[in-house]
Amino acid sequence: MRLEGARVLITGGAGGIGRALARELLDAGASVLLAGRSATALADAARALGGDDARVGTLVADLTSAADRLRLVACASTWNGGIDVLVNNAGVSHFGLYGDAAPECIEQTLAIDLLAPMLLVRALLPTLSKRPQAAIVNVGSVFGAIGYPGNAAYSAAKFGLRGFSEALRRELGGGTVRVLHVAPRATRTAINSRAVEALNLDLGVATDAPETVAAWIRERLERGLADCTLGWPERLFVKLNALLPRLVDGALRKQLPAIKRHAAAGVRADDDAARPTVEISCTPVPIGGSR
Numbered sequence: 500m501r502l503e504g505a506r507v508l509i510t511g512g513a514g515g516i517g518r519a520l521a522r523e524l525l526d527a528g529a530s531v532l533l534a535g536r537s538a539t540a541l542a543d544a545a546r547a548l549g550g551d552d553a554r555v556g557t558l559v560a561d562l563t564s565a566a567d568r569l570r571l572v573a574c575a576s577t578w579n580g581g582i583d584v585l586v587n588n589a590g591v592s593h594f595g596l597y598g599d600a601a602p603e604c605i606e607q608t609l610a611i612d613l614l615a616p617m618l619l620v621r622a623l624l625p626t627l628s629k630r631p632q633a634a635i636v637n638v639g640s641v642f643g644a645i646g647y648p649g650n651a652a653y654s655a656a657k658f659g660l661r662g663f664s665e666a667l668r669r670e671l672g673g674g675t676v677r678v679l680h681v682a683p684r685a686t687r688t689a690i691n692s693r694a695v696e697a698l699n700l701d702l703g704v705a706t707d708a709p710e711t712v713a714a715w716i717r718e719r720l721e722r723g724l725a726d727c728t729l730g731w732p733e734r735l736f737v738k739l740n741a742l743l744p745r746l747v748d749g750a751l752r753k754q755l756p757a758i759k760r761h762a763a764a765g766v767r768a769d770d771d772a773a774r775p776t777v778e779i780s781c782t783p784v785p786i787g788g789s790r
Contacts (some may be wrong), residue, residue: 501632502529507531508571508582508584509521509531509533510587510616514540514688515686515688515709516713518709524717529584530555531556532556532574535560538559544557556579558574571619572622572623576623581629582627583632584634585623585634590638592650592653592691596649609655616637616660634679636720637660639660640654641682641733643657643660644658644661677725679727681729685705686706702754707730712729
C-alpha cells in the first residue's frame with residue numbers, strides 16, 4: 500500500500516507502539532489521527548511527533564463507550580476527507596492467574612482488545628470501501644496463537660482478534676480493503692506491569708523496542724502482507740503450537756512455577772500499595788506491550 504498521502508486512524512495512539520507507529524507513518528508521508536482516553540497524553544504525543552495540525556489530529560475517546568465510538572467514527576469518516584487506514588492498536592492486559600482475576604478486568608479485556616476493534620471495523624467499512632486503496636491493521640499478539648499461563652483473558656481476546664482478522668480478510672478478498680493482522684512479541688511499553696517485566700527478565704524473554712515493532716508494521720503494511728508474527732523463536736513456537744501443542748504444553752509447564760511466583764508477587768505489590776483492583780488495575784493503557 501502507498502502510504503504517502505494516506506490518512507490513518509490509530510487507536511491507543513498516545514504511547515508505546517501507537518506513538519512509534521505514528522512517527523513511522525508520518526515519515527512515510529501519511530497523516531495520523533490519534534485516539535486515546537487521555538487528553539494530556541494525546542497532546543504530549545502530538546507535540547513529540549512535531550507534525551502540523553493538518554497532519555496530526557487527536558481525539559479523546561473511550562472505546563468501551565458506544566457514544567465515544569460513534570464520535571470517533573464520525574470524526575474518522577470526515578477528517579482530512581476521511582481515513583484510508585484503521586489501526587486497531589488500543590488494548591489492555593492484566594497479568595495474573597485466572598482464578599484471581601476480577602470479573603471487571605476480564606470483561607474490560609474482551610471489550611477493549613476484541614469487541615471494540617470489531618465494532619470500529621463494522622462502522623468504518625463504508626468509509627474504507629470507498630477508497631481506491633484502504634487497509635485495516637489489527638495489532639494482535641504472539642499470545643493470540645499461543646495460550647500463555649497468566650494471560651488467559653488476554654490470550655482469549657487476541658485469539659479472537661486473529662480469527663476475526665482471518666475471516667474478514669477472506670470475506671473482503673478481491674476488494675480494495677486489505678486486512679493485516681500483526682502479532683508482536685514482548686515489547687517495552689507501559690502495558691507491562693513490574694511483575695511482567697520481572698518475569699520476562701527471569702525467563703530471558705526477548706523484548707523489542709516500540710520503534711522496532713512500528714517499523715516492522717509499516718513495512719508489512721506497505722508490502723500488503725496479511726498475517727505476520729514478529730520475532731524468532733516466537734514464529735517457530737507458533738508453528739509448533741499449531742502442529743504439536745502437547746510439546747508446547749511441556750515447555751510451558753517448566754515455566755509455570757516462575758509464572759505463579761511473579762503473579763503472586765504482583766498481587767502482593769498491589770496489596771502493599773493499597774491499590775483498588777478495579778479502579779486502577781483495570782485502567783486501559785495503549786497496547787504498547789503487545790506480545
